[in-house]
Amino acid sequence: MNKTLLGYVPTESPIYMIHPFVKLFFMLIVSLFPMFVSAPEWNILLMLILILFMWISRVDMRTLKTYVPVAISMGSIIIISYVILGGTHPEFQLIAHFLGINIYWERIRDAIVVYFRILPMIFTMVFFLSTSRERDVIVAMRTIRLPFVVTYVFAMALRSAGMVLDDFQIVRQAEQARGLDTAGKSLVYKLRKYVMYMIPLFALSLRRSEEFTNALVARGYAFTGEASKVKRADYILTHYSFKYYDAIFTAVISLTFIALLVFRYGYQYFSVDESVLLTWLRNLFF
Amino acid sequence: MSNQIASKGMPMTTKEMTAEQIWEVQPGERRSVGVIHIVITALLIGIGFVVGAFGSITFPLGFGVNFFWTGIAVQQIGSVWFGAWGVIAGTIFPFFSNAISGTPFYISAAYLPANFVQAFLPAWVFRRFKLDPRLKTRRDYAILLLAMVLSSAFGALWSPLVVLKGFGLLTTDSLPLFIWGWFGGNVVAGLVFNFILLKALSAVVIRTPAFVKRWWS
Amino acid sequence: MSVIIELKDYSWKYLNTQQPALDKINLQIEEGMFVGIIGPNGSGKTTLAYSMNGLIPGQYNGIKNGEVIVYGREVEQYDHGQLQKIAGMVFSDPEAQFTAMTVEDELVFGLENLGMSIPEIRERLEWVTELTGLEKMLLKPPYELSGGQKQRVALAAVLAMTPKILILDEPTTMLDPLSRRRVFDVLAKLKNEQHNTIIVIEHNLENLIPLADRMILLSNNKLILEDETQQFFQNMDLLTKEGIYSPGALRFFHKLKEAGYTSDTLPVTLPEASKQLKQLFS
Numbered sequence: 001m002n003k004t005l006l007g008y009v010p011t012e013s014p015i016y017m018i019h020p021f022v023k024l025f026f027m028l029i030v031s032l033f034p035m036f037v038s039a040p041e042w043n044i045l046l047m048l049i050l051i052l053f054m055w056i057s058r059v060d061m062r063t064l065k066t067y068v069p070v071a072i073s074m075g076s077i078i079i080i081s082y083v084i085l086g087g088t089h090p091e092f093q094l095i096a097h098f099l100g101i102n103i104y105w106e107r108i109r110d111a112i113v114v115y116f117r118i119l120p121m122i123f124t125m126v127f128f129l130s131t132s133r134e135r136d137v138i139v140a141m142r143t144i145r146l147p148f149v150v151t152y153v154f155a156m157a158l159r160s161a162g163m164v165l166d167d168f169q170i171v172r173q174a175e176q177a178r179g180l181d182t183a184g185k186s187l188v189y190k191l192r193k194y195v196m197y198m199i200p201l202f203a204l205s206l207r208r209s210e211e212f213t214n215a216l217v218a219r220g221y222a223f224t225g226e227a228s229k230v231k232r233a234d235y236i237l238t239h240y241s242f243k244y245y246d247a248i249f250t251a252v253i254s255l256t257f258i259a260l261l262v263f264r265y266g267y268q269y270f271s272v273d274e275s276v277l278l279t280w281l282r283n284l285f286f
Numbered sequence: 287m288s289n290q291i292a293s294k295g296m297p298m299t300t301k302e303m304t305a306e307q308i309w310e311v312q313p314g315e316r317r318s319v320g321v322i323h324i325v326i327t328a329l330l331i332g333i334g335f336v337v338g339a340f341g342s343i344t345f346p347l348g349f350g351v352n353f354f355w356t357g358i359a360v361q362q363i364g365s366v367w368f369g370a371w372g373v374i375a376g377t378i379f380p381f382f383s384n385a386i387s388g389t390p391f392y393i394s395a396a397y398l399p400a401n402f403v404q405a406f407l408p409a410w411v412f413r414r415f416k417l418d419p420r421l422k423t424r425r426d427y428a429i430l431l432l433a434m435v436l437s438s439a440f441g442a443l444w445s446p447l448v449v450l451k452g453f454g455l456l457t458t459d460s461l462p463l464f465i466w467g468w469f470g471g472n473v474v475a476g477l478v479f480n481f482i483l484l485k486a487l488s489a490v491v492i493r494t495p496a497f498v499k500r501w502w503s
Numbered sequence: 504m505s506v507i508i509e510l511k512d513y514s515w516k517y518l519n520t521q522q523p524a525l526d527k528i529n530l531q532i533e534e535g536m537f538v539g540i541i542g543p544n545g546s547g548k549t550t551l552a553y554s555m556n557g558l559i560p561g562q563y564n565g566i567k568n569g570e571v572i573v574y575g576r577e578v579e580q581y582d583h584g585q586l587q588k589i590a591g592m593v594f595s596d597p598e599a600q601f602t603a604m605t606v607e608d609e610l611v612f613g614l615e616n617l618g619m620s621i622p623e624i625r626e627r628l629e630w631v632t633e634l635t636g637l638e639k640m641l642l643k644p645p646y647e648l649s650g651g652q653k654q655r656v657a658l659a660a661v662l663a664m665t666p667k668i669l670i671l672d673e674p675t676t677m678l679d680p681l682s683r684r685r686v687f688d689v690l691a692k693l694k695n696e697q698h699n700t701i702i703v704i705e706h707n708l709e710n711l712i713p714l715a716d717r718m719i720l721l722s723n724n725k726l727i728l729e730d731e732t733q734q735f736f737q738n739m740d741l742l743t744k745e746g747i748y749s750p751g752a753l754r755f756f757h758k759l760k761e762a763g764y765t766s767d768t769l770p771v772t773l774p775e776a777s778k779q780l781k782q783l784f785s
Contacts, residue, residue, distance in 0.1 A: 003644075006386075031391045035453070070388035081460035107457075114455055121390030129385070135604045153328045156602050157379075160332025162646075168336070195479060198337070198359065199486045205329045206487075209496050211599035212329070213322040214558055218592040218600075219660060220584045220616035223321050227584025230618035235611045238621055322562065493519050495564060 005137070005158075006129040007063050013131075015057035019246040020136035021143040022253075027128035029253050031121050036264045039275035040116035047116075050123040059130040067126060075115055082111035095285050105285055109278055134158050139240050148232055149223065156212070160205070167204050171197055305418035305426075308492055309499050317503040323371045326496045330368065330375035331382070334360035338383030341475065351445065351464050355471045357383055359479035361401065362434065365409035366419055366484070367491045369498030376405025396449040400441035404472065407437035408480075413500070419488035421481060430484075434476045442469035507668065507700060508532040508555055513569035515550055515559055524550040526724045527569070532702065532717075534667075537694050539711045539732070540704045542721035543746045548704045551721065552672045554578070555702065557586035573668070588617060591666030595673035597653035598646060606648075606656050607641040613664040627663050635659040635689055651682020658689060668700045669693065675707060683710060690714060709750050712736070713772050720745060736771045752776035759783075 001008040002016070009015065015023075030050075034043050054061065084101055092104035132140075134155065141151040175193075222228045263269040272278060311317060338357025357380060365372030380401045384394040411433040412419060417426045446464035450456045456464060491497050510530040516523040525547045532538055540548050553559040554571050557578045571578045578586055594600055603609040610631060614624045632638045635655045640648065645656050654674055661669065671690075675683040687710040693699050694714055705711045712718075718735040720728040722745045728738060736742070739757040742749055749757075756769045756776060765783060770776040 027391065035392070067388055074388070078455070081456050081463070085460040085463065086457055087459035110454075110457075118390060118455070121392075122388045125385055125388070125391055133604075135608070138604070149324060152602075153324060153331070155604060156325065156328035157331035157335065157382075159602060159604075159646075160329045161335045162332075164333050164336045191478060194356075195482055198479060198483060201333060201337075202363075202483060202487055203490070205333055206491065206494060206496070208599060209322060209326045209329050210494070210562075211594065211596065212325045212602060213320075213495075213562060214553075214592075215594065215600035216321050216325065216602065217558060217562060217584070218556065218587050218594075219613035220587045220664065221321060221612070222584035222616075223324055224319055225583035227582060227616070230616065232615045233619060233621050233624055235615060235621060235624050236608060320562070495562060 002133055004130055004133050006126065007060055009060075009131060010058050013058040015131045017243075017245075018249065019143070019240055019242050020132065020140040021242075022246045022249050023128060023132055023136065024140035024144075025250055026253055027124055029257050031124045032257065033260060034117040034120045036260055037117070037270040038113050038272045039270045039278070040112050041275060041277040042270055043116040043120050044277075046120040047123050050120065050127050054127055054130060057127075057131050059127075063126065063130050067122060070122070071119060074118060078111050078115050078118075082107045082114070093286070105282060109272065109282070112278065112281070113272060135236070139236055142234055142237055143240075160208075163208070164201060164205065167201055168197060171200050303492075305422070306416050308418065309413060309416050311499055317499060319503050320495075322496050323368070323498070323503070326368050327371045327375045330360060330364040330372060331379045334364070334375060334379030335382045335386075338380055339386045341383075341471075351450075351468050352471045353467060354475050356475055356479065358404065358434075358438075358472045358476045359483055361405045362408040362437075362476060362480055363483050365405040366412050367488070367497060369409055369413075370501040371498060373402065373405040373409055377402040393449060393453060393455075396452070397445055400444040400449075403440045403444075404437040407440075408433045409501075419484055419492060421484050421488070427481065430480065431477075434480065435473055438469050438472035438476070441472060442466070504533040504535055506531045507534045507574055509570075509572040510554070511570040511572070513554065513571055514567070515554060516566045518564040518566070523724055524565075525554070528726050530719070530726060530729065532700065534700055535698045536716045537690075537701045537714050538703070538717045538719060539708075539715035540702065540719045540721065541706070541708065541711075541747055542727075546721040547724045548721055549672055552592065552670050552702070552704055555668070556590035556592045556670055557581060558592070584616065587666075588664060589666055590668040590670060591661035591664055593654075593657050593661050593669070593671045593674050595676045597650070597657040597677070600657045600660070601645040601653070604644060605642050606637060606645050609645050609656055610637075610641075610660050610663050613660055617664060627665075631659045631663040634662065634692065636685075649682070650678050651685055654678060654682065654686055655689070658686065662693070666699075668702065670702045670704075672704045673706065674703070675705065675710070683707065687711075687714065706748075708748070712750065720747070733768065733771055737769055739769065 002011055002013075030046075033046060037043055037046075051061075051064075054064075083103060086102075086104065086107040088102055089104060089106070092106040094102055095105050095108070096103040137158075138151050138155050141154065142148075220227065260270075264271075268274065334357050337360055338355070341352050341354060341356035360379065361376035363372075365376050368375075377398055378401075380397060381394045384397070385391065408430060411417065411429050415425075415429055417429055421427055421430070442465045445468055446456060446461050450464060451458070451461065508531070510528045513525060513528045513530075514523050515525045528547075528551065540551065542548050550559060553563070555573065555578075557573075559565070560567050560579065561583075573581075573586060573590060601609055603612055607628070610628055611624055614627055619627065632641065635658060637652075637655060637659055640652065640656070645653060648656065654677070658671075658674065675686050678686065690701060690703070691714055694701060701714075703711060703715070712732060715732045718728075718730065718732050719726060720735075720742070727745065728735060728741060736749065736753055739749065739753070750771075750773075752773055753769055753771060753776075756765065756779065759765050760767075760769065765779070767779060770779050
């Protein structure tokens with residue numbers, strides 16, 4: 001199994017055939033698709049395609065379960081924002097009046113549009129994080145020629161996040177070994193304890209900064225001076241080559257995006273008025 | 287960097303140092319940008335990523351807005367101690383912590399100005415007004431609190447108003463909820479964490495080579 | 504053999520401390536030597552190591568007196584990153600030295616800092632992985648390895664840069680006896696085949712003594728004793744007084760000598776001790 005940013009993917013997964021740059025490009029461009037698509041059925045289709053891609057890539061689909069609460073809370077917020085806090089609009093079509101709140105069709109429609117815009121954007125991010133190893137992200141960044149210091153800081157930050165999580169566990173276990181148990185305690189108590197965790201976490205990271213710095217300097221890394229101007233060989237990129245299908249995927253993603261824009265702005269496709277789902281829903285209410 | 291600070295009569299221990307002395311570059315003192323600053327930026331991003339994600343997942347309002355955002359401590363304290371490096375880290379890490387908690391890529395990117403101001407303002411007031419990071423006087427507390435409030439107010443206006451409304455994710459009528467949510471989530475968390483962390487760790491931090499007196503070194 | 508490291512009346516005091524960490528150290532290390540540095544905790548061993556590879560004063564604030572000369576130049580005269588290519592350093596905590604995602608990336612990092620080309624990197628990588636037995640671990644994350652494997656990676660990462668001087672600061676502190684043995688096997692190979700100048704700070708002397716040409720004792724921030732290994736360990740009373748826990752065989756023979764059973768030079772290694780014991784019995 002290979003460890004990705006959001007779990008594990010089998011080593012035999014076809015996703016590893018694809019150059020990391022293509023995965024990053026996919027995430028950046030496909031995240032934009034929902035911004036230009038108002039008709040929810042198209043965004044739902046995009047979500048299904050992303051789920052299919054995750055299945056093909058042999059991602060553990062239980063990863064999606066982690067985001068169910070996020071999806072629910074986001075949906076709730078959108079409904080509250082649009083429907084309950086949507087305000088009074090005599091120009092809109094009133095569906096119901098409930099506990100002093102006017103429920104308008106246009107607000108429900110807009111809430112649905114927004115919700116099904118956000119979900120595929122989240123799915124795209126989840127797909128990227130589930131199928132990308134830390135090394136893949138760095139390779140993608142080096143491929144687009146980001147300065148070495150940027151990619152190195154990113155790599156070190158990921159490493160550091162893992163260490164902070166380990167430190168947090170150790171501090172918690174140490175406190176539990178001394179009889180501390182936050183179960184059943186008040187929120188204020190738990191917050192106080194959380195604050196006390198932060199202090200050793202910071203202190204450990206500070207100590208680590210000195211050790212990391214010494215290790216980097218000891219291996220000849222310099223941020224300033226002549227040593228910093230050395231041309232780096234980017235050895236990591238030798239393990240990854242751009243294949244013909246990577247070029248095809250990149251072209252397909254780009255052309256799909258262009259086609260989307262053409263149909264959206266040239267032919268008014270994907271708009272709210274063209275939506276079959278919204279039309280059907282509207283007919284349900286009226 | 288073999289400096290002769292002690293031979294020129296500067297107090298040896300941090301206990302004896304005044305707030306002005308903490309921020310002042312002493313005559314003959316050489317300070318330069320080094321690898322340690324790159325490392326500290328990376329480590330702050332790492333801590334912020336974990337702490338920020340915890341807040342985003344535990345107390346979500348939606349779209350990266352949280353009722354109680356624990357990452358504010360790393361954002362603001364990191365920049366007080368480490369100057370521009372802390373500001374860079376404080377601007378960048380919410381991007382990653384939001385991503386993990388499900389905020390779409392471009393929304394997280396659009397929050398960057400808000401995160402920048404939230405990180406920058408406390409760092410600026412400490413240097414501008416020569417506040418003591420160990421929080422010795424009421425003036426230190428008061429100005430820090432003001433910086434926290436003002437920076438969170440900017441963030442609260444920028445993020446829901448410009449970002450979320452701009453992306454069409456909120457209605458005008460629901461904006462106050464998100465504005466207050468962002469503002470309250472940052473200020474309350476800041477009140478809980480910032481003062482304690484500064485008091486507990488500043489004395490140690492200002493003795494380390496990573497501590498930044500100016501903006502970059 | 505020429506002197507490549509020289510400390511002349513060298514003192515270092517960290518900022519915000521009362522006492523100097525090193526006090527008027529005078530020391531010469533010749534090329535190709537294997538030097539062991541021992542002493543109680545807080546005696547200045549790590550400070551000495553950092554001073555020889557430029558981490559002090561490069562990364563630390565403090566007050567320096569005297570000189571540290573490496574290959575004829577004062578350490579402060581080297582540009583950023585230059586001295587570290589000559590004097591490589593391995594630290595005691597391998598975990599704190601890893602910033603890359605895989606063992607391979609960790610090993611290659613230093614080579615990229617040197618500006619080497621891809622073919623050169625490949626060749627060097629093959630050499631160092633064979634030397635340290637890391638061929639099968641290249642794609643693993645370094646932080647998922649065992650303690651001994653981690654330290655071998657840390658060692659390999661520095662060795663790959665082929666520094667002329669190799670400084671190891673308590674490299675086996677966190678290792679079990681077998682892993683410790685493996686690390687010293689690599690050092691033995693380096694000594695015998697590559698003829699590097701190797702400086703090792705260690706508490707565990709069993710593995711160090713057979714390899715060391717010279718030993719240095721630091722105590723209370725001063726250089727107390729420096730001599731060829733054999734002669735060094737004849738000063739058992741001093742070593743014991745300074746809290747140095749010598750190998751069992753050495754202590755045994757010291758007791759025998761005190762009791763008048765032998766007046767010979769104390770053996771510093773097990774084979775020597777075994778030989779002397781046979782002679783005693785015969």
